[in-house]
């Protein structure tokens with residue numbers, strides 16, 4: 403398991419829970435409870451060490467969590483060393499690594515997405531703002547840890563965002579900029595497992611990206627997620643598979659690129675149907691912490707089958723339980739999270755029936771566990787309804803304390819409104 407965040411902790415728990423022996427590089431203190439940690443970095447030199455370590459340990463499968471190693475070609479290297487790996491090679495991971503490339507692929511394959519212009523200098527950027535219109539979204543082309551996107555509230559903000567990109571705010575990631583029309587609606591994440599030929603959809607999830615309640619304020623990596631999503635019925639998921647996933651995979655294949663791993667479709671459910679906001683080349687974080695606990699069976703077997711090109715839809719079965727995942731962040735996140743605050747109460751939280759704690763930005767010191775990143779941990783509640791799952795998650799999360807802990811209290815609010823509207827339907831409608 404390559405990575406050290408909450409998503410990787412969720413994958414580790416799934417793999418270890420199915421009886422697999424797991425090595426985690428570099429892992430985190432939560433993962434250490436179910437896996438052997440391999441101390442390493444995720445920079446290019448560290449990646450070479452991981453391949454060497456995995457080869458020496460003769461692992462059956464390498465699973466890559468985060469986007470950066472995928473975009474840097476980690477899977478290509480692992481395969482070249484004779485290892486089986488779950489994740490796209492660099493050419494396919496470009497769908498996330500370059501937003502301009504993703505737009506190109508979508509355009510060629512007629513995949514519904516926001517109208518966009520790609521620019522390479524400030525003057526072209528300012529001209530594009532006039533072309534796309536006042537309500538627009540400015541995106542640094544490359545990887546920017548979820549922070550390279552500005553949904554502009556005003557023309558002034560859009561212009562500032564374009565100037566920031568070309569002023570070097572995102573380094574190389576911002577030397578190309580995509581400016582696109584602002585789409586409105588509800589967001590949905592559809593994650594699809596791909597084996598190079600076919601694909602199998604996982605249950606959809608909804609993420610809450612903005613830092614503030616009611617989805618306000620700057621975007622983060624994600625403050626919470628839930629699954630299932632009432633707005634995403636099976637017909638909608640089929641539509642996404644037909645209109646987005648299949649043409650994208652075919653479009654890549656025409657370029658000689660096979661997609662293995664997770665294709666994450668970030669969608670806006672607009673009045674004209676689902677449109678792609680972004681592709682990611684990996685599980686979402688925190689979507690993974692909501693979706694993976696709902697999967698039944700052996701996740702190791704599923705990922706191995708995908709890596710070997712014979713994914714079988716019957717391997718993926720989903721429990722009827724709902725999952726709500728709430729992220730707890732350090733004070734100052736997303737700009738300047740404070741580190742080093744002692745964390746208390748993890749065992750009490752994990753003792754809440756139906757709760758699972760996933761560590762992310764944590765560090766074990768001589769004096770105990772302390773905060774060590776922006777998104778410190780996440781708690782998933784499982785229950786028979788989204789409401790029950792939400793209550794489990796917050797009950798558990800309220801038992802965890804550190805100075806400045808920040809939690810959005812409204813995770814799942816859109817679905818819960820839908821839930822209560824449903825429960826106000828006339829008696830006899832059969833809604834739970």
Ligand code: AMP
Nearest residue numbers: 516539551553583584585611668679680
């Ligand atoms: P991305 O990394 O491209 O998904 O952008 C991050 C977030 O910005 C998305 O989850 C949306 O909340 C928002 N966003 C991106 N593109 C658009 C768009 N065209 N219209 C409205 N919101 C968007």
Ligand code: GLY
Nearest residue numbers: 623624686687688
């Ligand atoms: N939660 C959004 C992401 O993983 O990109």
